[in-house]
Amino acid sequence: MVMMERFGNPATRIISLMKSMQIPVSSVQPGDRLLVMTDDAMDPLIWQALMAAINEKGGEGMLCMWPRLPHHFADPPQMAVEAARGADAIIALTSTAMSNASPASRAMRQASGGPMWLMEELTAEILLEGGGRVTLDDIKEMDQLRDRIGELYERGKRIRVEADNGTNLTAEIGGYPAGFFSEWGELPFSRNPKTGKFRGGTWPYGEAHVEPVAGTANGTVVWEVTAQYPPGRWRDPVALVIKDGRVIDIQGKTEAEQVRWFLETYGDENSWLMGGEIAIGLNKLCQPDADSVRSWKKHYGAMHFGIGHGADRGKIVSVLRLEGIIEKITMVIDDTVVCDKGKILV
Numbered sequence: 001m002v003m004m005e006r007f008g009n010p011a012t013r014i015i016s017l018m019k020s021m022q023i024p025v026s027s028v029q030p031g032d033r034l035l036v037m038t039d040d041a042m043d044p045l046i047w048q049a050l051m052a053a054i055n056e057k058g059g060e061g062m063l064c065m066w067p068r069l070p071h072h073f074a075d076p077p078q079m080a081v082e083a084a085r086g087a088d089a090i091i092a093l094t095s096t097a098m099s100n101a102s103p104a105s106r107a108m109r110q111a112s113g114g115p116m117w118l119m120e121e122l123t124a125e126i127l128l129e130g131g132g133r134v135t136l137d138d139i140k141e142m143d144q145l146r147d148r149i150g151e152l153y154e155r156g157k158r159i160r161v162e163a164d165n166g167t168n169l170t171a172e173i174g175g176y177p178a179g180f181f182s183e184w185g186e187l188p189f190s191r192n193p194k195t196g197k198f199r200g201g202t203w204p205y206g207e208a209h210v211e212p213v214a215g216t217a218n219g220t221v222v223w224e225v226t227a228q229y230p231p232g233r234w235r236d237p238v239a240l241v242i243k244d245g246r247v248i249d250i251q252g253k254t255e256a257e258q259v260r261w262f263l264e265t266y267g268d269e270n271s272w273l274m275g276g277e278i279a280i281g282l283n284k285l286c287q288p289d290a291d292s293v294r295s296w297k298k299h300y301g302a303m304h305f306g307i308g309h310g311a312d313r314g315k316i317v318s319v320l321r322l323e324g325i326i327e328k329i330t331m332v333i334d335d336t337v338v339c340d341k342g343k344i345l346v
Contacts, residue, residue, distance in 0.1 A: 011045065017045055017046065017124060018056075020128060020133065021050050023188075024050070024091075032057075034059050036063050036091045037064045037091065039066050039094050040067050041068040045124065046093060046127070072096045073097055073098070073228075073322075074266070075105070077104075078104070089112070093119045096120065096121075097323075099118065099309075117203070118203075121293065136187075139187060149208040157173065158334055159172075159278065161278060161330070161331055163329050167221050168220055171216045174213065204286060204294075206298040209312075211275065213313075214245055219242060220242070221305050222326065224237040226296060227293065230259070231291075238250060259322070266319070268320070270308065271319065273307065278306075278331075279306075280301070281301065282344075299327075300344070301328055302328065302329065305324060306324075
């Protein structure tokens, strides 16, 4: 961030930005159709670099741009859903989170039939000074770590998450189908050798997530760094009190009031449920001075904890998934300590 503060972000930075897009486009072949979604709040150099990287590989890139949506997980325009038809992959390069929490974003995935690569809130700082600098060897190392954690998720029955900030939560995690986590060992943005279709991917890369069984999460989770709303580095933490898989209280100061307002204004009844995901970051290059969820959710030893829509199990369907960050967590699956105060042990 120091470079950006001193020298700004000149157009010539596209030279370096294109390099940071090489892994996401590594499997693109001539004729592949990729829909790049963005909005008028994103740094144009980011989507320009991605479009140029797709073009260099011989892919057919199409840009779909709209004015910034009013809030995270707001539905993209219906025309964007239509534009997704026939796309081999959709790339979410927007300033508001897309994921698959909103009805229209789920419709886009269905219209395409391909994956949605998640790169929301991406900045030049993240790409050039943070987690976007990883090499293929770094990704392979993260994949090996994610495989080990995934095996524990798949065999595990119960998870406990703790932190010095007051976080103390337990939940059941059993019931995943056999082999659910096996594809985690495959490289992001790669192709399925049987179908030839693209696999999913996020950029920057690096997390291992699990969705609790609906109705089983109990305890307190304290978001202390930031969340998708309110944005930026927080002054005061926000405590979510969870009983039987539902947020029953939000405690704190100004940030807590804003989180409550966001859920009441834009959410539905299921947005307060624990759905979402419990995810540990694996990327050692994501910087601690970042102030966005996009970087922090991949930060090594940190956790993003989401409430609302649950993509894995399909049991909790809502119009939102709100995610917040815990900096250094302790995670225990059954009797195995996976992470101790931000240090991964498996």
